[in-house]
Amino acid sequence: DAGVIQSPRHEVTEMGQEVTLRCKPISGHNSLFWYRQTMMRGLELLIYFNNNVPIDDSGMPEDRFSAKMPNASFSTLKIQPSEPRDSAVYFCASSSGTDLSYEQYFGPGTRLTVT
């Protein structure tokens, strides 16, 4: 299996632009998670889906962030408009379980830089 696939691996954009991050979970997994990691705040869970349905989005920092999972094999995290403080590494993870108790497999991450 190829594991969790994320694209792009690196993204540099100017403040105010829209950014879309993409994730393909491991085939057969039914939970998907979006995380953000910064030096200051460490790892933070932004949102997670179970069977394509958002379960907990309390970690989404503000309305500029939105996430969708139109089908079992694809999810997007969108930031509109982007701001310099959104600069971070964004990880996607998937698991075969229905909640956070199951082992999660992380993708390689997308390093976002907003100038």
Place this chain on the structure above:
Amino acid sequence: KNQVEQSPQSLIILEGKNCTLQCNYTVSPFSNLRWYKQDTGRGPVSLTIMTFSENTKSNGRYTATLDADTKQSSLHITASQLSDSASYICVVIMKTSYDKVIFGPGTSLSVIP
């Protein structure tokens, strides 16, 4: 307040030596605790997952312990290798109407020859 603390913040050891990383948490109600290893520039990789009833769990040279009474966990690395150089993150899952995840800040381990 639900928190996870880790110590030390960073550690340097000689190759071949053992080391122990600590994790203290105040999360309640507790579901499970896991240790992740994160290499620089990579995503975290799960080392162990421990539930309330488990005291010890091993994964190769990694052994995690859990004391649910004192809310402490440790990760012991035996016969360290250069490839063990990474950040080790303690994560506690909180059981509510839906699960919540609380991350520790991580311990940065450097193994030198």
